[in-house]
Amino acid sequence: MAYDSQELLRQFGRLMRTFKQQGFSAMSNRSRQFWAKQPERGAFRVLHLLHKQDQLTNSQIVEALDIRPSSVSVMVKKLEDDGLVERHESPDDKRVSLISLTEKGQALITSSHDFKNEFADSLFDGLDAAEQEQLGTLLAKLTDSLQDKFKKWDDGAERPEFFDNMPEQFYRGHGFGPWGGHGHHGHHGHRPDFRGFGGFGSDSDKPSKD
Structure with missing residues (x-):
């Protein structure tokens, strides 16, 4: 017998209501404190890209993120002022500046990953590993x-x-x-x-x- 679709919709709504009424309130204080220290979304994309690619030129960042060159220049300058990235000459061409993460920038990316991992682990610890895998498969399919x-x-x-x-x-x-x-x-x-x-x-x- 097929599962009652009305009950499925009710349980989905119950999940949404739980997030809205309890979840967001419970995590709001910590999340506000954490995200208040983070760069804006566009700048964070630059940090994540540099974390993956190690070092890039301005033009490479523009191409990878499909952002206007002027916007990238402003974001990189702000990140540099905040001590999160640094510029240095390319060993192949001294006219070219390479941009990379500083230790502070790397620590910020690490703390971001740690926060998201801890949050995800806490959110789904009511399910065992097999149930989490099944839920992930079903949610992706849905x-x-x-x-x-x-x-x-x-x-x-x-x-x-x-x-x-x-x-x-x-x-x-x-x-x-x-x-x-x-x-x-x-x-x-x-x-x-x-x-x-x-x-x-x-x-x-x-x-x-x-």
Whole structure:
């Protein structure tokens, strides 16, 4: 017998609600302290690239990250001022500057990796190794399927009929039902808001056994 898809959706919503209501609050203090010390996202990409490639020129960073040369120059200068990267002459061409991580920059990358590893280990330690592997496989399969499906739905291809028959209270603009909140207009006057999974996962959403 196939697993009840409504129960699967309820459990998924329960997971999202747990993250929103408890998880983010529980880890917010430590994460704020950690990320407050980190460079901005673009600069962090430069650090990770240098960690993998050891040393690169400005133009090589531009090509690898597909960022404007002026943006790379600004980020590298900021990282250099912060003591995270350093420039030195290329042994092959003294006109060329090579950029590499300093000890401080390397330590920052290491601490970032350690933080993410500890967080991941703590997050999934309720599952044994086999269960974690199975979950990873299933989540990857589900994500690939949904990306393809949502693209077709958004393009109007293979759009399910149930969208056209959706009960009015399910629309975001009415502030109740599984999504709730105040929305913007879309197809047929409103667009459902799937981001919050507001009602999914609550005890009241669990189907009766009667």
